Amino acid sequence: MTSATDDDVAVDPADFAQAPVNAILTPQQKIHFLKEMLRIRRFEQTALKYYNQGLMGGFLHLYIGQESVAVGTISLMGKNDHVITAYRDHGHAIAVGMGMNECMAELFGKATGCSRGKGGSMHYFAPDKNYWGGHGIVGGQTPLGLGLAYALKYQNKKGAALCFMGDGAVNQGAYHESLNLAALWKLPVVYIIENNKYSMGTTLERSSAMRNCLAERADGYGIVWDIANGEDLYEVRAKTDTAMRRAHEHSLPTVLEIDTYRYYGHSVADANAKKYRAPEEIDRYKIHHDPIRLWRKRLIDEGVINEEKIEAIDDKIKEEAAFAAQFAIDSPVPAPASIFEDVYWEVDNQTDAGMTGRHFFGD
Amino acid sequence: MPLTTYRKAINDALAEEIIRDENVVIMGEEVAQYNGAYKVTEGLWKRFGDKRVVDTPISESGFIGMGIGASMLGIRPVMELMFWSFAYVAWDQIINNAGQVRYMSGGLINCPIVIRGPANGGTNVGATHSHTPENFIANTPGLKVVCPATAYDAKGLMKTAIRDNDPVCVMENTLLYGESWEVPDEEYLIPLGVADIKRSGTDISLIAHGRAVITALKAAEILFTEHGINAEVVDLRSIRPLDEEAILRSVSKTHRAVLIDENKPFCGVSAQIAATIQEQIFDELDAPVQRVCSLDAPAIYSPEIERIQLPTPDRVIEKALLIC
Numbered sequence: 001m002t003s004a005t006d007d008d009v010a011v012d013p014a015d016f017a018q019a020p021v022n023a024i025l026t027p028q029q030k031i032h033f034l035k036e037m038l039r040i041r042r043f044e045q046t047a048l049k050y051y052n053q054g055l056m057g058g059f060l061h062l063y064i065g066q067e068s069v070a071v072g073t074i075s076l077m078g079k080n081d082h083v084i085t086a087y088r089d090h091g092h093a094i095a096v097g098m099g100m101n102e103c104m105a106e107l108f109g110k111a112t113g114c115s116r117g118k119g120g121s122m123h124y125f126a127p128d129k130n131y132w133g134g135h136g137i138v139g140g141q142t143p144l145g146l147g148l149a150y151a152l153k154y155q156n157k158k159g160a161a162l163c164f165m166g167d168g169a170v171n172q173g174a175y176h177e178s179l180n181l182a183a184l185w186k187l188p189v190v191y192i193i194e195n196n197k198y199s200m201g202t203t204l205e206r207s208s209a210m211r212n213c214l215a216e217r218a219d220g221y222g223i224v225w226d227i228a229n230g231e232d233l234y235e236v237r238a239k240t241d242t243a244m245r246r247a248h249e250h251s252l253p254t255v256l257e258i259d260t261y262r263y264y265g266h267s268v269a270d271a272n273a274k275k276y277r278a279p280e281e282i283d284r285y286k287i288h289h290d291p292i293r294l295w296r297k298r299l300i301d302e303g304v305i306n307e308e309k310i311e312a313i314d315d316k317i318k319e320e321a322a323f324a325a326q327f328a329i330d331s332p333v334p335a336p337a338s339i340f341e342d343v344y345w346e347v348d349n350q351t352d353a354g355m356t357g358r359h360f361f362g363d
Numbered sequence: 364m365p366l367t368t369y370r371k372a373i374n375d376a377l378a379e380e381i382i383r384d385e386n387v388v389i390m391g392e393e394v395a396q397y398n399g400a401y402k403v404t405e406g407l408w409k410r411f412g413d414k415r416v417v418d419t420p421i422s423e424s425g426f427i428g429m430g431i432g433a434s435m436l437g438i439r440p441v442m443e444l445m446f447w448s449f450a451y452v453a454w455d456q457i458i459n460n461a462g463q464v465r466y467m468s469g470g471l472i473n474c475p476i477v478i479r480g481p482a483n484g485g486t487n488v489g490a491t492h493s494h495t496p497e498n499f500i501a502n503t504p505g506l507k508v509v510c511p512a513t514a515y516d517a518k519g520l521m522k523t524a525i526r527d528n529d530p531v532c533v534m535e536n537t538l539l540y541g542e543s544w545e546v547p548d549e550e551y552l553i554p555l556g557v558a559d560i561k562r563s564g565t566d567i568s569l570i571a572h573g574r575a576v577i578t579a580l581k582a583a584e585i586l587f588t589e590h591g592i593n594a595e596v597v598d599l600r601s602i603r604p605l606d607e608e609a610i611l612r613s614v615s616k617t618h619r620a621v622l623i624d625e626n627k628p629f630c631g632v633s634a635q636i637a638a639t640i641q642e643q644i645f646d647e648l649d650a651p652v653q654r655v656c657s658l659d660a661p662a663i664y665s666p667e668i669e670r671i672q673l674p675t676p677d678r679v680i681e682k683a684l685l686i687c
Binding site for chain 2: 082084113114115116117118119123125126127128132133134135136137140141142143144145146147148150151152154155173174177178180181184341342343344345346348349351352353356357358359360361
């Protein structure tokens with residue numbers, strides 16, 4: 001098993017670069033992945049700045065450190081592939097193509113937000129981009145991901161549902177029930193465990209019983225599983241591709257555990273973010289295992305791009321993030337009347353059903 | 364008009380909707396090959412096959428959540444809970460996912476799912492199997508809940524629920540499954556949010572839903588024959604959306620109300636109805652609104668005693684005489 005926690009485990013950079021799904025990549029595509037990872041990071045760093053100024057409510061669960069997972073996996077999606085994830089959802093949102101503006105405005109609780117200011121950080125959605133959220137309850141999205149796969153199979157569509165979850169979700173009953181159904185009914189779902197080692201402040205060792213890794217539990221359900229080193233975008237793509245092919249061609253599920261790491265706390269409000277792990281551990285990841293740093297180096301080594309061009313790209317992305325923040329600040333808050341919108345489809349669409357009987361009570 | 368059981372009326376509704384819409388799929392524990400734990404889905408698997416009628420493992424959180432996810436992509440699952448009491452292990456899926464996903468997505472998603480099954484006490488199966496969660500569901504904006512009292516209503520409401528584009532919880536009653544009512548052969552739909560006057564009267568309004576409507580009708584007969592009181596029985600049919608106008612119209616006519624509710628009294632459906640009446644037509648009342656609910660303890664097993672834990676005609680009559 002490859003573990004990102006071991007500094008001396010050397011990943012042969014050639015291995016996964018030569019996987020068929022990576023060998024066909026153009027320089028432009030490789031640069032695009034770098035851009036997308038940078039966009040996620042700069043978006044969140046900008047969000048953090050305003051969160052710390054008190055301009056946002058609620059929680060902010062940052063994805064920084066894990067960018068290669070969302071970008072690598074989602075880069076493989078076709079028109080019948082779908083994505084659903086938990087509350088650490090900004091990275092997946094940007095990777096599927098949601099704009100920084102509507103994502104940032106959602107954090108500010110503005111009417112121009114992707115969920116019209118009704119979902120917040122944990123509840124981004126873009127069904128038009130096959131992105132089904134953004135779910136706040138740990139493990140609660142795992143049966144929904146299964147349902148997306150069920151619908152694909154029911155409709156005879158060749159697609160897969162990528163259902164992301166954290167390592168803290170693997171002990172929820174809903175996940176195990178989903179694995180059983182996925183195997184029983186041969187559903188094209190890929191459960192992607194983004195193992196960042198901590199379920200809030202509890203280490204993997206203190207929360208999850210296992211033989212060697214979390215994905216291996218899938219053996220009990222007869223589901224094929226694999227584990228990937230998340231710091232290597234090539235490896236993420238190669239192993240996700242295998243899982244998605246299994247879904248597309250054989251309508252079979254996979255559990256794919258991707259080792260990764262988050263630099264910030266469980267959320268920004270996590271007061272103990274630096275107490276349950278040593279600061280040296282975080283520094284070690286930033287220096288030796290940062291997926292963006294490693295991908296930059298890879299592209300420079302491959303002669304795809306140079307430092308100067310990367311800096312120019314990064315500057316533009318920082319501008320994009322700053323612009324998104326300004327867009328959010330300038331946007332209006334939702335009208336109070338909108339509290340009663342988006343509750344019932346029939347009411348919103350003013351159908352006969354929506355206009356019959358009382359749907360809302362009190363004032 | 365032919366007599367049909369409550370059970371068969373629902374079965375017919377499911378069959379008609381399976382035929383009408385290729386996206387309708389029936390799922391639940393024992394719904395297919397076993398023909399339904401309460402035989403509501405009897406014969407459907409044989410008629411429509413594996414794709415449309417699906418046996419699930421005992422895994423409510425998993426399969427209800429799966430149905431919700433499938434409904435986001437346009438499937439119209441009709442999920443059976445063998446008992447609504449079992450919904451509690453799927454509560455996160457029903458409340459947080461079916462109930463909130465439209466709102467949290469700013470209206471980008473809707474879940475056209477039906478979750479149905481019996482929700483009643485009175486069958487001596489103990490507290491874990493006797494829950495009536497219509498008040499919990501009705502307390503959740505985003506969900507709808509209906510409680511049919513007759514075969515006619517069960518069929519019409521079920522067909523409407525399946526065609527509705529929001530999540531609808533249909534709460535049936537095992538004590539009614541074998542009872543028969545007149546049900547026409549031709550197709551009909553009953554809109555959600557429309558109450559039904561099951562007995563017209565002038566002296567007092569008995570307002571109920573589900574099997575409590577039958578209790579109210581029995582009480583009304585006795586009140587008329589033995590006490591000369593002409594009671595009106597209002598069947599809510601749908602809890603959310605709620606036909607408030609029908610409630611207010613009836614009480615404005617009779618000026619007295621007894622609310623009959625197999626829910627427990629604390630924050631039960633009747634508590635909401637009582638609040639509505641006093642808020643909106645306080646001046647129409649000639650007496651305080653009375654309530655008859657299940658006695659406020661977990662459902663007792665002992666058959667003799669459970670019978671009186673649920674609302675009885677005697678308790679309704681007692682409350683009615685108190686204010687007439």
